[in-house]
Amino acid sequence: MQKQSDELSLEMYHRIYRMIKRNIEPKVIAATLNLPLKTVNGIVMRIKQKNDSGVTDSAFVSQEHSVSDFLDVYLYTKTRYAVIQLVGVLHKRNLYLLEKEIDKAVTAPWKATALRLTDVLLIDSDSCNFIRNSFIKFQELGRFLAILDPSPQIEATLSESKIEDTVPIFGTERAFEDAAFSNKSIFNKS
Numbered sequence: 290m291q292k293q294s295d296e297l298s299l300e301m302y303h304r305i306y307r308m309i310k311r312n313i314e315p316k317v318i319a320a321t322l323n324l325p326l327k328t329v330n331g332i333v334m335r336i337k338q339k340n341d342s343g344v345t346d347s348a349f350v351s352q353e354h355s356v357s358d359f360l361d362v363y364l365y366t367k368t369r370y371a372v373i374q375l376v377g378v379l380h381k382r383n384l385y386l387l388e389k390e391i392d393k394a395v396t397a398p399w400k401a402t403a404l405r406l407t408d409v410l411l412i413d414s415d416s417c418n419f420i421r422n423s424f425i426k427f428q429e430l431g432r433f434l435a436i437l438d439p440s441p442q443i444e445a446t447l448s449e450s451k452i453e454d455t456v457p458i459f460g461t462e463r464a465f466e467d468a469a470f471s472n473k474s475i476f477n478k479s
Contacts, residue, residue: 297328305332307359311376311408321363362386364393370401370469372437372462376408381415391423394434401433401469403462412443417450424456433469435459 297305301322308318315333319326360377373390377383387404394402404420406412420436427434435457439447447453459465 297324302332304361305329306336307361308376309333309336313376313408320365358382360386362390364390366397366399369399370403370466371397371399372403372405374405374408378411379406379409379416380411380413384416384419387416387419395426395430395432399432401435401465402427403435403437403459403465405437406439406443407437409440410442412446414446414450417447417452421450421452421455435465435468437462437465 301324304322305318308321309332315329316326318324319329322329358378358380360375360379360383363374363376365372365374371394373387373394375387379387391402424434436447436452437459438461439458447458452458457468459468
């Protein structure tokens with residue numbers, strides 16, 4: 290008998306599980322992983338049922354040990370700008386993932402890019418320096434880079450690194466968009 294082509298791999302289930310645990314909306318998960326929303330909703334319901342009944346899936350439990358170093362980076366494109374969403378822990382060992390997406394944003398036609406840090410659990414000084422240097426690189430190209438809605442877990446580190454002295458930080462996407470594209474904005478020099 291032929292195997293169904295629409296079956297998901299174990300890795301895909303792990304990615305969905307990690308995103309669910311970080312309270313990412315099912316529609317965002319579906320868009321990010323290019324899956325039907327109905328499929329994602331079905332998986333969410335099964336995981337919630339297992340958690341409610343106290344039963345755990347051994348495949349997911351085995352991944353718990355590597356979650357501390359986990360980082361997923363997603364690039365969402367809007368009409369006039371891009372949003373790079375980070376989920377997990379941002380430190381020197383996985384900084385290359387962010388660097389790859391920043392390079393994409395630099396070569397893309399968008400005037401502005403936001404780094405959404407809502408789901409970042411930990412950030413180190415090397416990562417803060419990289420974001421600061423990326424901001425300078427964007428400025429040299431006449432573009433705008435900002436931090437969007439940092440999580441409470443990393444606010445102290447961002448404050449200690451004094452990154453807000455260089456890189457603008459916004460609480461909402463609307464505030465970011467206004468600053469990036471408003472003629473009256475102090476950030477919009479073009």
